[in-house]
Amino acid sequence: MLTVDDDPAVSRAVARDLRRRYGEEFRIVRAESGAEALDALRELKLRGDQVAVLLADHRMPGMTGIEFLEAAMDVFPAARRILLTAYADTDVAIDAVNVVDLDHYLLKPWQPPEEKFYPVVDAQLDAWRAVAPAAVAEAKLVGHRWSARSTQVREFLARNQVPYRWFASDSAEGERLLEAAGVGADRVPVVVTADGEVLVGPGDAELAQRVGLQVAPTDDFYDLLVVGGGPAGLSAAVYGASEGLRTALVERVATGGQAGQSSRIENYLGFPDGLSGAQLTDRARRQAVRFGAEIVLAQEAVELEVTGSSKTVRFADGRVIGAHCVLLANGVEYRELGAPGCAELTGRGVYYGSALTQAAACEGQDVVVVGGANSAGQAALYLVRGARSVTMLVRGDSLAAGMSHYLVEQIEAHPRITVRTGSQVVAARGDDHLDAVVVRDAAGAEEVLPTSWVFVFIGARPRTDWLDGIVARDDFGFVLAGHDLLVDGRGPAGWALDRPPYHLETSTPGVFVAGDVRSQSAKRVASAVGEGAMAVMLVHRYLEQL
Template identity: 70%
Template sequence: MAEVADSARTVILTVDDDPGVSRAVARDLRRRYGATYRIVRAESGASALEALRELKLRGDLVAVILADYRMPQMNGIEFLEQALSVYPGARRVLLTAYADTNAAIDAINVVDLDHYLLKPWDPPEEKLYPVLDDLLAAWRANDYRPVPTTKVVGHRWSARSSNLREFLARNQVPYRWYSSDEPEGRRLLEAAGADGQRLPLVITPEGAVLIEPEASDLAAHVGLATTPAADFYDLVVIGGGPAGLGSAVYGASEGLRTVLVERSATGGQAGQSSRIENYLGFPDGVSGAQLTERARRQAGRFGAEILTTREVTGLEANGAARVVRFSDGSTVAAHSVILATGVTYRQLQAPGCDDLTGCGVYYGSALTEASSCQGQDVYIVGGANSAGQAAMYLARSAKSVTLLVRGASLTASMSYYLIQQIEETPNITVRTRTVVEAAHGDGHLEQLTLRDVEGGATELVDAQWMFVFIGAAPLTEWLDGTVLRDERGFILAGPDLTPDGRPPADWELDRPPYHLETNVPGVFVAGDARAESAKRVASAVGEGAMAVMLVHRYLEQS
């Protein structure tokens, strides 16, 4: 096995099957370049390739490879040919005896050899160092910089690949995407020892290889917290959208031991918005991702814990404690709970859409997939603000964007400022009274059948990209039997619990429920999950702050 140190410096690799020569070469290299480059030594082509693959997985750079020509099993030319597929940018040097000069000249064409050196090269100051100085200068000029980020290899039309990319992007985890049918993607698959049949493949900055990882496993490997640090808190916030983040910021800043639990990524639907232009204090607008990241950092600065990939499946009152149960059977308890579970995009009930989800049909993924839509014709289903914001964002690079709206106009559901912007954007077309009848494609979206809701006429159009924003449903099924909800699943609280002025039948306290308090004392709701909420970012943040104020009032009287 080659000697691979822990240093992150750029590598010069040398391979020679003669241990004495190998040590001598490494000694000469370290004397001149050891302060700025890491010298890796191997004694066979196989072990050198193993070292290169390990370096590749860790995201390290290899500037120069020196290989002896006369090695058993795999000679220097054969080794450099394979090394070329792992590090195509590395400069390649063949070490030869005088009798092997013709082989070295032939290797210039076989492996695009940069130089060959005759052994011995004493003194190195005259015969070795000048050559390597020139090669290193040429390598630096090509700007082969390291990418110390998570790498993802997947297929363009893969639902799992799309979901994984969206998970990383929404959790603000830097990553580089490589298609499995492109050269660098194939190099990474080979370096990881993967056959490419099971995708996506993830390589962490530390070089760990994950094949088809579950969200919880991926989160643990990229530095996202998934386990609570304590068993009991003052406040558990369930949901990481604007309402949940607002609750976490105000709860932690006011001295409550606070933990926020999110099943996927903080930000909720707002976090996927390309630009929010009507949020107070941002006259030029702000992207949902920017607003989410600022709120998350703010909550963390005040001491709130933020857990991701934790699915909450139950809530129960156990004396003064409110116990939250996770899908893995573990629990966390607190004096109080704020339900900020938000909503999820409704699924388009048209034949073919389920099979093509993540393969051309997307729900709220405009930001993640936008780069792939450059120069393409894009369809967006929906007529509210989310659809309008996605249309404006995608129109920057797409050839055309077509908004498909069931209603007669956008005025009933979209903000006026967005309608004006859409009307002024030449490559956006609005088709009203139009619905998607069916989606067609073999492995990925290829066509859509559109229907006029008035006349019933249908039209078949070519389409590779469709983004769907057709309303939202609350994520509250897990509260069945514990917290009262309306017929659509939205959580009832405060005055909505007491329409006749009397508290619910199972209410235990002398006072009526507080404004955002559910039928379970100490359990509050904020944001879109609440019945009759405003469904706006500003109101959600405000309700999150207000819920914390009511938590304080509850704790003072408990």
Template identity: 65%
Template sequence: MSQPILLTVDDDPAVSRSVARDLRRRYGQDYRVVRADSGADALDALREIKLRGDAVAAILADYRMPHMDGIAFLEQAMDLFPQARRALLTAYADTDAAIQAINVVDVDHYLLKPWDPPEEKLYPVVDALVETWREVGDRPVAETKVIGHRWSAPSYKVRDFLARNSVPYRWYSVEEPEAVRLLDAAGSNADEIPVLVTPDGSVLRKPTGEQIADAVGLSTRPAEEFYDLIVVGGGPAGLGASVYGASEGLRTVLVERRATGGQAGQSSRIENYLGFPDGVSGAQLTDRARRQAQKFGAEVLTARDVVGLEARGSARVIKFGDGSELAAHAVVLATGVSYRTLQADGCAELTGRGVYYGSASTEAPECTGQHVYIVGGANSAGQAAVFFSRYAKDVTILVRGESLHASMSHYLIEQLDQIENVHVRTHTTVKQVHGDEHLEKLTLCDQHGTEETVETSHLFVFIGAAPRTGWLGDQIVRDEHGFVRTGPDLLVEGRRPAGWTLDRDPHHLESSIPGVFVAGDVRSQSVKRVASAVGEGAMAVTLVHRYLEQR
């Protein structure tokens, strides 16, 4: 089998020769380097490579080229080799265009010219490209088929579960002729939707999350009965704890009830996370963190609902909803928070049928040409507004307060100000949602009590933060809002919490049960940012080691 190909295209012959030379020097033994002088020539080369059946691992394209710029070229190249990783070569003056390309054609990186020394500026980027490509290669992607109704809440939940777990799927609306044929072949009918058909032909009707996870190859059952560390929750804090726990030799298992990433995983673009100056989508960050944890040996269990926690001697035991249990020396709680329910008449009935909590990126194509409303004034709402502005005719952010400045980062407010089809309505709440089969209208109310009814098919809600701690017993001390108290916050007038059995004060991130640590948004007084959550996850592992040494 021939070597996979690294393709570079640049209309400047000197630059083209230079990048090809540097690539051959580092990757020549394992990859074949092909260069082209224009987008058209590069597409011809890709077509020939496709006919020969060879693989393309990565494409490096110059942004400024006559007749066809780098973005236009990469859009067409993706049709031929969708799994090839992509980077844009650009001058400093074109960095805005490069950042835009990250969103338009899912560019993985951009490189500033010149890239000397290549050991510092070129090779680390190409290393990341080829490593990502090797995870998938050019193998055909096995697709799961989902047949459902656009305005069916269960259908939306299936699509959202698959998307957030990075499972490729193809959606078929029940009204399409092909959907009717698939239902007939599956021996099903429209009353049984959603129907899921796996690549091997298995059929699931109205499946649960655990059934879907098992069917598409996600791990749901632990490989062992006892671990050094159980991490409950797969958001940034949980992923951080899993990476550091597994990398430091702890037998680590991460348990997530839905999909890794948490609220951050639903973010369309995180731009203030250290080390990603061009921003990174929550899905990309989550995927990299999950693969990193698994590379170090951490297990990841999906679609497992944890309903209880208790101490049994030196073991810490979590209980699953199906009655099974899992034990470890220590536990890190990183269950994050959920968006609060919008208290508006008719909202509950239309959830999943036009009313969505979180960004619900699977709905983006359906918003094309529509007027979309977003409730909330924090970063997650702002990031969603930027994302949906690329699809919707208009996006209106509804906030209860007098401005966004109290709750949203300054960079994001400035970004929203530059987007013409994004609008902000202050002192405004949603009083009622209307619709029969799906959302059709909203009744809005301002601070003077004046009401207005507007037409819309999509409302995305990003309000408040409710901690996921209802399953914890009374032994875990929480504050008045349900967030878990840790460390010094557990001491009342210098006294340790009731039931504390050790002759020391709780460690900084330790809960009222020794050996149970807390990280991220679920912790009382935590900073609600991705970076701090990851940091607390790493810090929790350090404290786990200290706890294990002191027992």
């Protein structure tokens, strides 16, 4: 409840009577000018609080009570509005009922409050409770749906399990939040944290820190440093920490990797009804933390240095972390469409692995999924729940070549999913957002396919350039390990020790690799989890020799 009156004595009296009856349920905020009260309302809006009742004195210098209530409607339209006025201003109060949709006016003095004040406020509270919106305790994100950075921020918050509520910048509530923050719509995305802090166009590191994620390690040296937080990295963090290793996991964006973005994993051992990638990721992350592993987010590894038995990883912000052993589990990233227009429209209709975040916006729309592997199939089945139709563009001759049989059966049986084999996107069209894609079939014929939503799953490439000259990689950039290091059967390439490399050990002793980033890996969640656990066993063997 907020009360505003320029007379300090009257202001205190109103607040006193409100606290006496409503103080246990409501916080009473008092202001002595309209401008001060509006500032208080904007702060409450940013913090996600709700205002039930506004009581304003009519005769105030600078801004009358009616002017204040009119301005307050733009910030909290559901709040009940009461004007405090003298008998001489009754006509003005009656006129205000039509001007600012005034809910009630009270004549001063209102003593005794039990007869003249509380019954009025009680009635207004009953009316407010009937329509009051739920309080927003989460972070709030205001952005434009065709803004690439707005999409990235949504992805970052969602994948890191940060509760947030999305508001389009041109929606009524979005405009109220921007006004309360004093930020123009041209500067979105804007994030308002749960405690009311305003972040304008934040980078991932700043955003992570402000919403309470750990962005810096607590120590500078560990037994095991895991780079990458996909299934392999999380598995290694769980087993490493549970077996007594000082373990830190550092992730560039969010734990879970590509698997964490999967809408449904149905062939993972022990889950006959399936589970989402987010569920699997959340359970594994909590499990790792419970055993004592540190999980550091929004840090990108850029350099690996080896000095004797010590390994040091340098990150983009200049931080360095040392360890006896390093596990490379940084996975892969989706390959991008190289067709004209795709790069310019990324995040504005062309998306890579964003099916979960954007699915609600696709309701009733015609959606295109590009790709023919499991991730594409899972996305198509998830998106079609709300989309009017889903068209899958597959470059190969059939889905069976790259997709699990159970997914192929579900897709072929769905009436709103169309599969077009031998097809590829050769151009994307649109100005501020995607309008259509140009599709070429196996015979070379081209067709313009109208759509504002394209989700791309056309394979992946490893993020291993930062390892150049340190560990051996294959021609595609995947890290070689164990037996794959053998060259023509003559022995390990660049291997300096008498013993052969362990199964998951790279060409640099004490540096291991697991998951999708490893050359010839199975590219399945179960195998990645197994490799993460196996890597910890091999780390123990290595440490025993130091």
